[in-house]
Amino acid sequence: MTRRSPDARRRGPSMADVAREAGVSGQTVSRVANGKTNVDDATRERVLAAMRSVGYRPNSAARALRNGQFRSIGAIISALPTFGNSRTLSAVASAVAAEGLTIALMPVTQSTQSEVTGAFSWLSEQAVDGIIILIEQHQLDENEIELPKGLPVVVIGADARHEHPVVDTNQAExxxxxxxxxxxxxxxxxxxxxxxxxxxxxxxRQRSWRATLERAGRETPPVLTGDWSANSGYCHGLRLAEDPSVTAVFAANDQMALGLMRALHEKGRTVPGDVSVVGFDDMEEAAHFWPPLTTVRQSFEAVGRNAVTALLAEIANNSQGTAVVEVPTELVVRSSTAAPAG
Structure with missing residues (x-):
């Protein structure tokens, strides 16, 4: 059994303790602790076994100062609790974890210049290597919003006005x-x-819906604006159910489609017999609506993975990218759509 000196017990095990236990130099222990490859496998295993034996844990903060990287990613996120934001953030966190990194989150409510700047300052103090921005509101593209300099940045779901990589679902498609x-x-x-x-x-999504109808030479009905909630879909559905000319509705997300279908059922309009309904997201529950919902599937996992990959490339190359990555979508046809009656 390894015996440590009283001083070592007070201060915690050091590289010197590991070196004595493994019978190697302190420089060799440092190479292993910092993930260097110029150590043969047998020596590396002996050093790792010695680390476990004496209870040594490499100091990540000190290692970051030596290597110039903190192995941590910051994320500035909209505090708006939407399904899409939640799933995208989860995908980003999973992709970060898969790379062996940590993530620091900073939610913002209004997305103003002062909030965004404050979020950058806070994350800089947390010692992050780069930042992913996930802010749904359009304020990020307003002229007064300027992203602070000095850190690699990737933006999810924004316009490409800022000189940073942008990753998003192909919403128009x-x-x-x-x-x-x-x-x-x-x-x-x-x-x-x-x-x-x-x-x-x-x-x-609205702009593409309108353009698609115009290209087909079809009448464009007035837009009904919801707030992503099932309740807003339900309220609009009550109005649409009163108009017998309404036979097809595209809801901008699955939750509003759910509320819409409930309203149609309550008013005696069958889906899809009287009205066909399509949603967007393909949330897990969409296949279990009644009837099962035809919807557009978007890959939150691919968005998160691409965002992290783009940010790590900026960090590794010490350069600022400007690529725009659009993740493709897929139409999932279920039982909520059919040809119009008659």
Whole structure:
């Protein structure tokens, strides 16, 4: 059994203790602790066994100062608790963990210049190597919002006005899939329940829905604006159910589609017999709605993985990228859509 001196017990085991236990130099222990490759396998295993034996744990802060990296990523996130934000953040955290890194979160509520700058300052104090920004509101693209310099940055879901890599779902493609699916079934036009006006995703889905109808030479109904909640879909659904000319609705997310379908059922309009409904997200519960929901599947996992990959490339290259990565979508056809009656 290894015996440590009283001084070692007070201060905790050191590299010198490990070196004595393994019978190697302190420089060799340092190489192993810092992940260097110029140590043969047998010696590395002996040093690692000695670390376990004496209870030595490398000091990550000190190692960061030596290596110039903290192995930690910051994330500035919108405090708006939406399904998409939650899933994207979870995907980012999983991708960060898979790289053996840690993540520090900083939520913001209004996305103003002072809030964003304050978030950057706080994360800088937490010693992060780079920052991922996930802010849904359009304020990030307003002229007064300038991202502070000095750290690698990747933005999720924003416009490309800022000189940083941008990663997002191909929102326009997904909305076109949804709208064309309903037109191809034979519906004269498609109504739309949009997300909130300040949302990047909502604005892009609405713009693509409108452009798809215009390209097809179809009438564009007035937009109904929701707030991503099932309740907002339900309230708009009560109005739509009163109009017999409404036969197809594209809701900008699955939760609003759920509320819409409840309202239609309550008003005696069957889905899809009277009204076909398409959502967006393909949340896990969508396959268990009644009827199961036709929807646009987006890969939050791919968005998170691409964002982390882009940020790590900036960190490794010590350079600022400007690439725009759009993750493709997929239309998942279930039982909530059909050809119009008659």
């Amino acid at each position: 997904g909305a076109a899939f949804a709208t064309n699916h309903l037109l191809d079934l034979g519906h004269r036009t498609v109504w739309h329940i949009a997300g909130p006006p300040l949302s990047y995703a909502a604005e892009r």
